[in-house]
Amino acid sequence: MSNSxxxxxxxLTDEKSTDKKDLxxxxxxIGLKESPTLRINQHCKELAAQGRHVYKLxxxxxxxxxxxxxVNALRLYAPQKDYLPVQGLPELRKAVAEFHRKKxxxxxxxxxxxxxxxxxxxxxxxxxxxxxxxxxxxxxxxxYVPQAKIIGNTIHVLHTTSSAQWRLKPEQLDxxxxxxxxxxxKKYLLILNYPGNPDGITYGRESIMELxxxxxxxxxxxxxxxxxxxxxxAGNHVSIAKYYPEGTxxxxxxxxxxxxxxxxxxxxxxxxxxxxxLEAMAAVASETYTSVSxxxxxxxxxxxxxxxxxxxxxxxxxxxxxxxxxxxAAIIKQGNIVVNDPTGGFxxxxxxxxxxxxxxxxxxxxxxxxxDRLLEETGIAILPGVDFNRPPDELSARLSYVDxxxxxxxxxxxxxxLHEKLPENFLAQYCGNVIEAAIKIVEWANRPD
Amino acid sequence: MSNSxxxxxxxLTDEKSTDKKDLxxxxxxIGLKESPTLRINQHCKELAAQGRHVYKLxxxxxxxxxxxxxVNALRLYAPQKDYLPVQGLPELRKAVAEFHRKKxxxxxxxxxxxxxxxxxxxxxxxxxxxxxxxxxxxxxxxxYVPQAKIIGNTIHVLHTTSSAQWRLKPEQLDxxxxxxxxxxxKKYLLILNYPGNPDGITYGRESIMELxxxxxxxxxxxxxxxxxxxxxxAGNHVSIAKYYPEGTxxxxxxxxxxxxxxxxxxxxxxxxxxxxxLEAMAAVASETYTSVSxxxxxxxxxxxxxxxxxxxxxxxxxxxxxxxxxxxAAIIKQGNIVVNDPTGGFxxxxxxxxxxxxxxxxxxxxxxxxxDRLLEETGIAILPGVDFNRPPDELSARLSYVDxxxxxxxxxxxxxxLHEKLPENFLAQYCGNVIEAAIKIVEWANRPD
Numbered sequence: 055m056s057n058s059x060x061x062x063x064x065x066l067t068d069e070k071s072t073d074k075k076d077l078x079x080x081x082x083x084i085g086l087k088e089s090p091t092l093r094i095n096q097h098c099k100e101l102a103a104q105g106r107h108v109y110k111l112x113x114x115x116x117x118x119x120x121x122x123x124x125v126n127a128l129r130l131y132a133p134q135k136d137y138l139p140v141q142g143l144p145e146l147r148k149a150v151a152e153f154h155r156k157k158x159x160x161x162x163x164x165x166x167x168x169x170x171x172x173x174x175x176x177x178x179x180x181x182x183x184x185x186x187x188x189x190x191x192x193x194x195x196x197x198y199v200p201q202a203k204i205i206g207n208t209i210h211v212l213h214t215t216s217s218a219q220w221r222l223k224p225e226q227l228d229x230x231x232x233x234x235x236x237x238x239x240k241k242y243l244l245i246l247n248y249p250g251n252p253d254g255i256t257y258g259r260e261s262i263m264e265l266x267x268x269x270x271x272x273x274x275x276x277x278x279x280x281x282x283x284x285x286x287x288a289g290n291h292v293s294i295a296k297y298y299p300e301g302t303x304x305x306x307x308x309x310x311x312x313x314x315x316x317x318x319x320x321x322x323x324x325x326x327x328x329x330x331x332l333e334a335m336a337a338v339a340s341e342t343y344t345s346v347s348x349x350x351x352x353x354x355x356x357x358x359x360x361x362x363x364x365x366x367x368x369x370x371x372x373x374x375x376x377x378x379x380x381x382x383a384a385i386i387k388q389g390n391i392v393v394n395d396p397t398g399g400f401x402x403x404x405x406x407x408x409x410x411x412x413x414x415x416x417x418x419x420x421x422x423x424x425x426d427r428l429l430e431e432t433g434i435a436i437l438p439g440v441d442f443n444r445p446p447d448e449l450s451a452r453l454s455y456v457d458x459x460x461x462x463x464x465x466x467x468x469x470x471x472l473h474e475k476l477p478e479n480f481l482a483q484y485c486g487n488v489i490e491a492a493i494k495i496v497e498w499a500n501r502p503d
Numbered sequence: 504m505s506n507s508x509x510x511x512x513x514x515l516t517d518e519k520s521t522d523k524k525d526l527x528x529x530x531x532x533i534g535l536k537e538s539p540t541l542r543i544n545q546h547c548k549e550l551a552a553q554g555r556h557v558y559k560l561x562x563x564x565x566x567x568x569x570x571x572x573x574v575n576a577l578r579l580y581a582p583q584k585d586y587l588p589v590q591g592l593p594e595l596r597k598a599v600a601e602f603h604r605k606k607x608x609x610x611x612x613x614x615x616x617x618x619x620x621x622x623x624x625x626x627x628x629x630x631x632x633x634x635x636x637x638x639x640x641x642x643x644x645x646x647y648v649p650q651a652k653i654i655g656n657t658i659h660v661l662h663t664t665s666s667a668q669w670r671l672k673p674e675q676l677d678x679x680x681x682x683x684x685x686x687x688x689k690k691y692l693l694i695l696n697y698p699g700n701p702d703g704i705t706y707g708r709e710s711i712m713e714l715x716x717x718x719x720x721x722x723x724x725x726x727x728x729x730x731x732x733x734x735x736x737a738g739n740h741v742s743i744a745k746y747y748p749e750g751t752x753x754x755x756x757x758x759x760x761x762x763x764x765x766x767x768x769x770x771x772x773x774x775x776x777x778x779x780x781l782e783a784m785a786a787v788a789s790e791t792y793t794s795v796s797x798x799x800x801x802x803x804x805x806x807x808x809x810x811x812x813x814x815x816x817x818x819x820x821x822x823x824x825x826x827x828x829x830x831x832a833a834i835i836k837q838g839n840i841v842v843n844d845p846t847g848g849f850x851x852x853x854x855x856x857x858x859x860x861x862x863x864x865x866x867x868x869x870x871x872x873x874x875d876r877l878l879e880e881t882g883i884a885i886l887p888g889v890d891f892n893r894p895p896d897e898l899s900a901r902l903s904y905v906d907x908x909x910x911x912x913x914x915x916x917x918x919x920x921l922h923e924k925l926p927e928n929f930l931a932q933y934c935g936n937v938i939e940a941a942i943k944i945v946e947w948a949n950r951p952d
Contacts, residue, residue: 075779078690080634089789092589113586120584128581128798132574136765137564140541171620171767175792182653183532200790204631241527316585316797318620330524340538341649342627343620347796348765349577 090441109491111453112435116313117460124357131352140340142169143351149358158293166324173307173320183334186241191222193442220253224268231272247279249398252452266297276302282399284311287376370467382492389496406449415503420447458485539890558940560902561884565762566909573806580801589789591618592800598807607742615773622756622769632783635690640671642891669702673717680721696728698847701891701901715746725751731848733760736825819916831941838945855898864952869896907934
């Protein structure tokens with residue numbers, strides 16, 4: 055017995071013996087790193103603390119403040135201290151259902167909405183309770199695949215192309231099912247995210263209808279991650295739930311359109327016939343996070359009611375993001391870098407393959423090196439394509455064009471009527487850092503070997 | 504293919520075919536119900552909405568308001584919208600470390616503290632990343648075992664007895680290890696909770712030292728759930744981390760001593776040599792809840808700094824709980840019901856075994872029926888012993904003596920100097936409902952067959 059005691063003591067005290075510690079870790083967790091988007095955020099803070107000028111295009115955080123009526127509601131409800139129902143505050147579930155009715159033309163019953171501490175947590179619960187396989191197009195958001203790995207789920211990544219605007223084609227989905235589910239017995243959950251992270255592009259109505267039809271034909275459930283829905287630059291978001299209501303779960307939350315990422319509140323809305331999935335999630339929620347912070351839920355009611363002040367806020371936010379995103383893309387394109395014009399959210403997914411030879415000569419052989427070297431040599435933080443499930447040697451990357459003072463930009467935009475264009479010098483004045491980063495990326499990528 | 508399509512359509516549309524839906528559910532989740540404490544809370548609300556007078560001794564929620572300085576801090580920090588570091592706001596981790604140094608005499612480094620949306624969620628992550636077996640005494644808190652089941656962990660329940668004040672004895676732990684780990688190769692996590700839920704009893708210094716020594720000798724890690732530590736009625740909480748620092752993780756949070764259950768903020772504090780467990784938890788956290796709500800974390804700094812106003816609040820809270828808990832126990836004992844005098848928290852664990860024959864004659868054969876019938880016939884909601892891992896036919900139950908207006912009671916207590924006793928009519932005046940429930944339980948239990 056004394057021998058084994060010694061062994062364990064070594065494990066406990068020798069901090070370098072990582073492999074030995076792995077004996078004490080769930081095999082699904084070993085080697086798991088902190089989510090890249092959060093890691094880059096910390097890394098930028100550390101570099102800034104060292105006095106370096108950093109262009110923070112890594113973390114996808116809305117630069118805009120939480121709308122005033124929502125902040126005021128949080129102040130008002132600060133004393134709320136009771137545990138709320140696991141599924142969420144009834145008034146909030148009602149507001150979320152009404153939000154989807156009004157915004158998306160989709161009928162959701164308040165009883166079929168669940169509130170979680172971020173839609174990421176809700177998706178984790180869904181992946182945990184669902185006993186089937188997951189499908190997601192690539193590039194895709196950083197957390198879908200790691201979640202599947204933690205849980206031990208099978209996840210299939212369907213690659214899309216830049217020339218197809220990184221869109222999943224219905225025939226691709228059909229083909230996948232023909233190959234993998236010829237007897238129709240497998241259970242699939244397709245995760246779609248539009249307007250997309252990392253691509254900033256969305257699906258038009260036609261494509262949405264075709265995808266809906268394909269999913270229905272193949273009995274695939276859809277988790278429709280529409281967290282950027284209200285940030286469609288033209289306010290034209292179309293939910294697939296409208297065309298495949300019986301098989302679609304809509305994901306939304308406060309993080310993006312409401313600027314409240316740090317508040318941690320996400321929502322899933324289910325059709326009545328998938329309520330059993332919600333119930334299984336709620337049972338796990340009751341044994342994990344219990345319920346979302348009460349003051350935050352009360353404040354969120356104000357957000358989802360989406361009154362005139364918030365609607366006005368949203369239109370100004372869209373106007374700024376659209377101008378900036380398109381300008382960024384225009385600059386980037388001049389540098390022999392492939393990018394699609396954005397239609398929603400605040401991301402661009404760039405592809406430096408046309409410069410591959412040049413970059414390879416500089417020792418930049420994959421997307422990780424691309425981003426490491428860019429940060430080191432210019433102070434610009436972006437995330438490698440590989441984090442979004444692209445092939446490692448594809449020279450792709452995601453950038454979030456959010457490194458500006460959103461409160462100031464918004465205040466300036468508020469002084470200009472919505473139907474008028476923002477003045478020519480608006481971006482230089484309020485988003486100068488981002489524009490500078492775009493120019494520097496082009497210069498850096500095109501440097502002589 | 505059309506056959507299988509039909510099968511799946513049936514599953515999707517027939518809401519009653521629960522078994523078929525189970526095909527789509529993770530086997531570990533099937534049959535999982537919402538946590539009993541949260542379920543009873545909802546049930547009480549529904550009964551009250553039907554116009555019934557309900558004595559809400561089910562959910563273990565602090566009846567006291569969140570201290571004013573903490574609520575004011577939440578108001579002040581309402582606009583905080585940034586994603587915070589996964590591990591938690593650095594100022595908060597510093598305050599938590601200082602809290603444990605001051606309160607428990609334990610050295611914690613701020614870098615070894617992790618903040619989660621409730622300590623329940625943190626425990627779930629710990630159970631998820633730890634690749635070993637879990638041990639917990641019974642009666643034990645409702646969530647330890649279901650969490651293990653969801654994750655698929657092995658959990659061992661060590662039964663204690665009322666005559667031993669529901670305390671785990673060191674020799675019991677030793678014997679367990681001799682039987683189950685004779686070669687010393689197994690990895691164990693012991694979950695201890697004191698002052699205890701559901702028992703309201705704690706360990707004295709001597710017992711804590713002996714348990715620490717036993718755990719050390721057997722290489723068992725301890726998760727020390729000290730969420731009620733500051734509610735030790737005499738302010739004499741002793742943490743096992745003081746005597747087994749290298750193997751103990753301390754769990755705390757705002758829910759109980761700070762009256763902010765609905766805010767959802769828990770903390771785990773690690774010794775340096777178990778930091779790798781924290782890191783694994785943080786990696787999973789970054790793929791699930793991301794970080795705890797920013798305004799809540801900023802407000803929590805104020806709580807953990809535990810200034811004079813909060814210390815004063817705590818002494819008054821303890822004074823009220825001690826008086827009420829002991830009075831409740833005294834009444835209960837008169838009714839031939841076994842109960843121990845409480846020393847912390849706001850629970851009593853009662854055992855009606857002396858009335859077994861009488862109760863059996865009334866068709867009350869187990870703790871579930873006991874609580875169902877009590878609620879039905881008197882409106883008193885308490886939770887059956889079986890939910891706390893007691894044998895189903897043991898006529899035991901947990902009650903939370905919290906169904907009173909804590910704000911009013913506290914305001915009244917504030918007018919009386921701390922060193923003076925509360926007046927004789929204090930409980931009748933401010934906790935009348937709870938005292939009434941105690942009397943009714945005795946009457947009900949001793950009814951003629």
